[in-house]
Amino acid sequence: MRDSVIAFLLIALLLWPSAAVPLAAEDFGPVPFAEQQADVEAAFAMTLEDYPATPGDVYELVFRSDRGIYRAQFVVEHDYQLQLDLFGTLNVRGMSFPEVRDQVRERVMQQYPNSYPRLVIVRVGEFHVHLSGEVIESGWYRVNALSRLQDVVDERATAFAALRQVIVHDDRGEAQSWDLFAASRDGQPEQNPYVRPGDRIELLRAERQVRLSGEVRRPGMYELLPGEALGELIERYGDGFTRTADHKRVAIRRVPEQPDRASERLRVNFRSVSGPDTALRDQDAVTVPTREEFLPVVFFEGAVRPDGPGGEPAGDLRDGERASELQFARFAYRFDEGELLSEAALAVQEEFRGAADLREAYIVRSGMGGVRRVNLEELLYRGSVEQDMELSDGDRIVIPFQQRFVTVTGAVNNPGLFRYVQGRTFEYYLDLAGGTNINQTWVRRPLIRGRDGERRSRSEVIQPEDRIHMRKVSPALYLGIAGAMAGSVLAIWALLDTDRSPIPWD
Secondary structure (H helix, E strand, C coil), X not given: CHHHHHHHHHHHHHHCCCCCEECCHHHCCCCCHHHHCCCHHHHHHCCCCCCECCCCCEEEEEEEECCXXXXXXXXXXXXXXXXXXXXXXXXXXXXXXXXXXXXXXXXXXXXXXXXXXXXXXXXXXXXEEEEEECECCCEEEEEECCCEHHHHHCCCXXXXXXXXXXXXXXXXXXXXXXXXXXXXXXXXXXXXXXXXXXXXXXXXXXXXXXXXXXXXXXCEEEECCCCCCHHHHHHHHCCCECCCECHHHEEEEECCCCCCCCCEEEEECXXXXXXXCCCCCCCCEEEECEHHXXXXXXXXXXXXXXXXXXXXXXXXXXXXCECXXXXXXXXXXXXXXXXXXXXXXXXXXXXXXXXXXXXXXXXXXXXXXXXXXXXXXXXHHCCCXXXXXXXXXXXXXXXXXXXXXXXXXXXXXXXXXXECCCCCCHHHHHHHCCCECCXXXXXXXXXXXXXXXXXXXXXXXXXXXXXXXXXXXXXXXXXXXXXXXXXXXXXXXXXXXXXXXXXXXX
């Protein structure tokens, strides 16, 4: 009897899983999940119901017995065999991890009831897949078991790759086609499968790609399937027209078949009977215009951005730099019927240049409306209702430059237009102009006038657009005038002296 017991214990020890490692008594109890699972990707894989068992996956089995808690790690081999030692071999090809887990649990429970077995993923498998065809560079690429087909293709496909028919040859030579557009646009995850070890992915060249732009909800470059026409492009791929779309003037620009022509343009009324059935060719460019192109228009002119809305603002001059000719710009603004000048000015106020003189703006009315001065500064920032008016088609809103410059002319060495610097007197600008020309004047007595033409004192601080004129007063001129005056005085004296009679004395 004693020998039988000893033999039974020896056999049990021999059959115990070789990879199992007993823990100390103080380690008994629930095993924290943080100890079971340290790899982030492995943790994520365990949350997926469809994560496929993959060669290279590392699993850890934990269960209890009357001797304590034991752990064992197992690797899925290249032929999808999972060697579980005491619990046999399991072929996991085509199985998801939840299915593998349930089968392993069942095997453990058969031999060790109430052992509470747990199977977790320690590391996800890594492997190579081959990419060829319409790709930037063909070759083998290293991926892991969480990679899907679109993850592999997206950054490696060329602009001409056919994503509606991606062919995958598996390790057994079987081929299947997948539609990545349907996976991303229509939310069909079954069209974006996990890549598997040994997959050979082949990208064909797209037979028909068409660019869609303009007033549609989803503009972009699309690959059309055989039989799909303009209607499918706009309604399915472009997700339909926007509210401002002009359905009657859909433009199609295409490369003609004749080699001597660069391009040709078609106009299609989408609302006509044959409009949606209009056939499209490879590399056609379809544009849906907006009805707003036919809205009435006004023009903002003068001190505005050179390129209109979105243009680059012009830089200011540096202190003392001579100003060149100011750039007069113009852009069109389309408005709704009944729109006010204040509304239009608020919409485009970012396009006004820093040198714009909003106080001196004026509007040239279309037709015979004449010219009306408008203080846009009052209108924009103080809500001056009396300055406001409804716009008319063809109106021109002219915004002059607030010329923050000072003009120096006359008897100076370098007359011209100079940038205004706050707080300076006329002498500063006179120095910028090279000082007085001694051949033309020998006094520093300028004539200063403001932008309104009023004469200003020499002691006042110069303001923008002031004009400083140095009068030409030369010494020769003064001597000539003095000589002429002296001669005249002597002549008059001589004349008076000649006509004088002696006073008789009694």
